[in-house]
Amino acid sequence: MSENLPAKPAPVTLDPWAKLRAGTSARIALGRAGGSLPTHEWLDFKSAHAAARDAVHNVFSADQLGGEIAKLGEQTLVVGSAAPDRATFLQRPDFGRRLDPPSQQLLEAFVPPPERPDLAIVVSDGLSALAVHTQAAPLLAELLPKLRHDGWRLAPIVVARFGRVALQDQIGSLLGARLSLMLIGERPGLGSPDSLGAYLVYDPKPGNTDAQRNCVSNIRPEGLPIPAATDTLHYLLNESRQRQLSGVQLKDQRVLQ
């Protein structure tokens, strides 16, 4: 009878401190096979890495996203940075900070309205097309009505392939805007392939440094959800427009009020 046979030793040694996982998202109490990672935990790690890799390498549906944003009632333009492909984009951040010549001509040919626009919004895949595909249009759907309510004049919304943050300077400057807001896919972490970053700069022009930008990071359902991100951006944009500055001099002081 099988119950008379000695029990086979379990292949995995479990860790009796799994309840400590409540305090951290770190991968603790994984157990071990000998001294090595058990099969399930190893494949779980691979799965998270695969999601992050796919987020980096997903093809950016710029035209489709432009269509979605147009439905929110704003004119959109689709452009490309000077990086011709993903591999070049990853190795040459300088290419991602400027437009390719046809895109530059397109924006140069744009005839601005008689009154200078307040804000040029740019949306770019950056390091996670997934983040932009899932978060950008819902974020704009909440933010745009607030801006219209406050009387913001918007330049056309520019959707840019293979962009880095500083591309907002060239685009904002060509569109003659007072401010620029860049919504861009952040470098994915293992548990956060869909994290969107928002960067705000007053007086966008090539040569601005990162110290002149304000950043709202980790915009995703499990991080900073869209309603909270919208409130923060709405606050920062209004403050920036009113005080005519951005970056280290512009702090989020709402908690102090």
Add this chain to the structure above:
Amino acid sequence: MTTYHATTAHHSYSFGNLKELLAKATPARSGDYLAGVAAENDRERVAAQLALADVPLARFLEEQLIPYESDEVTRLIVDSHDREAFAPVADLTVGDFRNWLLRYETDAETLAELAPGLTPEMVAAVSKIMRNQDLILVASKCRVVTRFRNTLGQWGRLAIRLQPNHPTDDPAGIGASILDGLLYGCGDAVIGINPATDSVDAVIRLVTMIDELIQRYQIPTQSCVLAHVTTQMAAIERGAPIDLTFQSIAGTEAANASFGVNLNLLDEALHATRALNRGTVGDNVMYFETGQGSCLSAEAHHGVDQQTLEARAYAVARRFEPLLVNTVVGFIGPEYLYDGKQIIRAGLEDHFCGKLLGLPMGCDVCYTNHAEADQDDMDNLLTLLAAAGCNYFMGVPGADDVMLNYQSTSFHDSHYLRQLFDLRPAPEFEEWLESMHVVNDENRLLPIGEKHKLLSPSLEGRG
């Protein structure tokens, strides 16, 4: 000005100065292309390596890559050079220096005596004409032993930095990861937290928490909270129990200035930390991190290639007799090291250069998700560096740093290496692990019961 030449079967090449020659002789990597200093193609690269092999080592004492007058790192390198120690290799070319390093007769003692006679540029130069197996073999001959509350870097030993980071510095979350690491036999190099917030209060809170843990369980190890050096110095002034002072450093004065540090400030930090007199078996109190590409990233590279600049950072490190130095090799991203091949090569170069200069080199074997690299690449580098005698690696729960958002090496990885190469923890820590019934006397993990001492409610209350 001296120019450098080489003729291959196809073409004759010339290089305007040592800086250009070194850059073009460097194995291909994205950061040097980004900086515009790399060889145009493989033939030019090999031609530069041929020309470099003929350069006398003594030439590096005459021609500085970054002027003495304008860079305090250059001044440190020149002023601290030990000509007597240099004498055994003073007549060699770079090419023959490689041969000399590979000789059977060149052993640990020879290399330790030579270290003060070598400059970073000499070491970087020879690394550029070495293949990976040369970098591994020569580094494996070096031994650099340092001490604070335990002894790190001996033959047959491998230490682990326990890295229990948490996105909001939550004490319970950090405590949980520390416990996980200790129960996996890790933490002898240091229990070192990268704080999410760089503030004096945060440093004091975290360093006090680890200090209580170390005292309660009499753990023969040291703690560190990797904030900016000035933040840690302010914590020392307020009486915080600081074991090691940490700082990121780079190979030029301008890059260090972008980090907010200089040699005088690091001197002050060294003296302030030593004055606490908290070590029990030694007084190596500094911990430095480096990484290829940091000077370019700070726009402070002076047209020098990133691997040579990295070696210059080691000249900064060695002045302060650190307990730990590690390159964070794949953290900076694919614009500096594009893929697994480049990360592996850079990791081996950094370890070799640091060891030859006399540093207790460890490595954060790591990558980001936008690099062309994965766990298999990290396994390769981890294995090669362990074969090369690397002093320590990182131990991050499940290799996934949830604060810094990158992948490093895990507690489990250390047991892979301990089995494969029969490596043991630092001797004092090994004894503690055995006394706590975490490992047996054959260096294998023991099953942990629910009533294990480290799982006592008092620790969980904190943790």
